[in-house]
Amino acid sequence: MVDVSQHELVPEHTVLDEDTLEEVLxxxxxxxxxxxxxxxxxxALPDDAEVGDVVKIVRDSRTTDEAIVYRLVIE
Amino acid sequence: xxxFDVTDGVLEVIEDTxxxxxxxxxxxxxxxxxxxxxxxxxxxxxxxxAQYLDTRVDPLDPVGTVSxxxxxxxxTQMTMNTFHYAGVAEMDVTQGxxxxxxxxDARKTPDTPIMTVFLEDEFGEExxxxxxxxxxxxxxxxxxxxxISTNVADMVVRVDLNEDTLQERWPRVDSTNEIxxxxxxTIEGSLGVTVTQDGTVLEFGPSEPSYRELLQLVEQLRDxxxxxxxxxTRVVIRREETDEGEEFVLYTEGSAFKKALKIExxxxxRTSCNNIHEVHKTLGIEAxxxxxxxETMTTLEEQGLDDVNIRHLMLVADIMTNDGTxxxxxxxxxxxxxxxxxxxxxFEVTVNHxxxxxxxxxxDDLDGVIENVIVGKPVRLGTxxxxxxxGVTESD
Numbered sequence: 001m002v003d004v005s006q007h008e009l010v011p012e013h014t015v016l017d018e019d020t021l022e023e024v025l026x027x028x029x030x031x032x033x034x035x036x037x038x039x040x041x042x043x044a045l046p047d048d049a050e051v052g053d054v055v056k057i058v059r060d061s062r063t064t065d066e067a068i069v070y071r072l073v074i075e
Numbered sequence: 076x077x078x079f080d081v082t083d084g085v086l087e088v089i090e091d092t093x094x095x096x097x098x099x100x101x102x103x104x105x106x107x108x109x110x111x112x113x114x115x116x117x118x119x120x121x122x123x124x125a126q127y128l129d130t131r132v133d134p135l136d137p138v139g140t141v142s143x144x145x146x147x148x149x150x151t152q153m154t155m156n157t158f159h160y161a162g163v164a165e166m167d168v169t170q171g172x173x174x175x176x177x178x179x180d181a182r183k184t185p186d187t188p189i190m191t192v193f194l195e196d197e198f199g200e201e202x203x204x205x206x207x208x209x210x211x212x213x214x215x216x217x218x219x220x221x222x223i224s225t226n227v228a229d230m231v232v233r234v235d236l237n238e239d240t241l242q243e244r245w246p247r248v249d250s251t252n253e254i255x256x257x258x259x260x261t262i263e264g265s266l267g268v269t270v271t272q273d274g275t276v277l278e279f280g281p282s283e284p285s286y287r288e289l290l291q292l293v294e295q296l297r298d299x300x301x302x303x304x305x306x307x308t309r310v311v312i313r314r315e316e317t318d319e320g321e322e323f324v325l326y327t328e329g330s331a332f333k334k335a336l337k338i339e340x341x342x343x344x345r346t347s348c349n350n351i352h353e354v355h356k357t358l359g360i361e362a363x364x365x366x367x368x369x370e371t372m373t374t375l376e377e378q379g380l381d382d383v384n385i386r387h388l389m390l391v392a393d394i395m396t397n398d399g400t401x402x403x404x405x406x407x408x409x410x411x412x413x414x415x416x417x418x419x420x421x422f423e424v425t426v427n428h429x430x431x432x433x434x435x436x437x438x439d440d441l442d443g444v445i446e447n448v449i450v451g452k453p454v455r456l457g458t459x460x461x462x463x464x465x466g467v468t469e470s471d
Contacts, residue, residue, distance in 0.1 A: 002336045002337055002343045003343070004357070004358050004359065006343065006344045007343065007344050007345075007358055007362065008344055008345055009347065009354065009358055009361075009362035009365045009366060010358050010359060010361060010362045011361050011365075013361070036393075036396075036397045036398070036399075037397070037398050037399035038359075038360055038361075038399045039360070039399045039400065042359040042360055042399070043356075043357060043358060043359045044358060044359030044360070044361055044362065045359065057361055059361070062368075062385050062389065063097075063385065063386060063389075064095045064096060064097045065095070065096040065097050065100075066096075071360075071399070074399060
């Protein structure tokens with residue numbers, strides 16, 4: 001099986017624990033449903049990610065060093 | 076973070092600014108090169124910071140509108156129909172405006188699907204090894220392998236396989252007999268007939284003598300894929316200078332990204348595909364976002380429009396991938412899913428939207444730009460969203 005996470009187009013995905021998530025949401029003053037989404041069947045998602053989790057994605061940014069974004073796992 | 080050979084004072088001054096990491100590094104690099112003092116560093120840092128804050132997007136700035144204009148205006152200068160060769164010998168690649176439209180419309184399949192296949196280790200270095208991969212990717216059909224003749228008197232189809240071609244396309248197998256056997260098996264499997272093999276000559280016919288069935292067998296025989304990926308009709312091999320040095324790179328006409336990544340010798344970390352949906356299915360939504368940015372930027376660059384700021388394209392890609400799937404920009408995607416009835420009606424098929432909204436008893440919160448323009452209220456953007464009151468002080 002091909003390891004998708006090794007591909008240069010795929011940034012690092014990690015599941016966020018609840019405490020850090022709370023901080024993030026507070027920081028942005030938003031609800032978790034307002035985050036961008038990612039499907040549970042997404043090939044780049046870590047295996048332990050479940051619906052309702054939030055994944056942290058660290059992109060190699062074109063405009064700054066690293067860009068950190070969050071996506072909510074759905075269906 | 077890289078280390079710079081500057082004094083602690085200079086480092087402190089620059090680190091203290093509000094600049095992002097990348098700019099701090101740039102300033103530090105310059106400070107190192109010019110060997111500045113702490114006082115000079117403070118001056119530089121203040122100037123850079125002022126410039127940075129000045130050019131930064133203000134809160135409530137309509138970035139979407141600015142992006143639309145910034146991509147739209149250069150779009151008017153694009154050629155309407157360039158339809159040829161893009162760096163790769165004799166390969167048709169959709170370019171320019173048609174390609175850009177295809178991307179933002181998120182078409183299921185592009186006009187000219189193409190994969191850029193990078194090879195691993197020795198496969199990328201030796202031509203013969205690279206060719207092995209070529210034959211694993213390019214679809215091999217019967218017409219490429221030999222001649223077909225039909226004998227109506229005996230009710231048999233006769234396939235005369237060409238030995239050289241067999242040897243060329245199955246480089247890992249030595250005997251042509253064995254290869255012919257494999258071909259025979261494939262035919263048996265797909266057509267459900269019994270094939271008799273004599274060296275490289277294969278013969279088979281319908282179970283009941285029937286002229287119609289005989290011809291049908293020949294028709295079906297032409298469509299069987301004996302080796303490679305069905306969707307890939309042609310592979311072009313080129314020796315190119317890449318980040319890894321000089322190596323062989325394959326370009327395919329037709330794409331099957333998922334299948335291609337599994338083939339032995341294919342570098343599954345660099346190989347890419349110009350179909351954003353295939354990238355999405357194989358590598359996920361984040362990779363699709365990268366692919367959209369990459370593809371739109373190259374399309375613009377090819378047309379000499381490389382001064383479009385990448386941030387605009389990033390915004391477009393962000394919005395297209397926001398809900399975890401790829402949405403198109405337009406009636407069927409982003410614009411069609413707006414909350415506001417009036418905004419949707421203003422875009423396309425006005426009557427249908429108004430009618431549906433009336434039937435379902437929808438209401439409009441008047442949050443967006445378009446609906447507020449329609450009803451003649453101030454738009455809640457920029458200064459429109461800031462309430463100012465004249466200060467009143469009591470006079471004696």
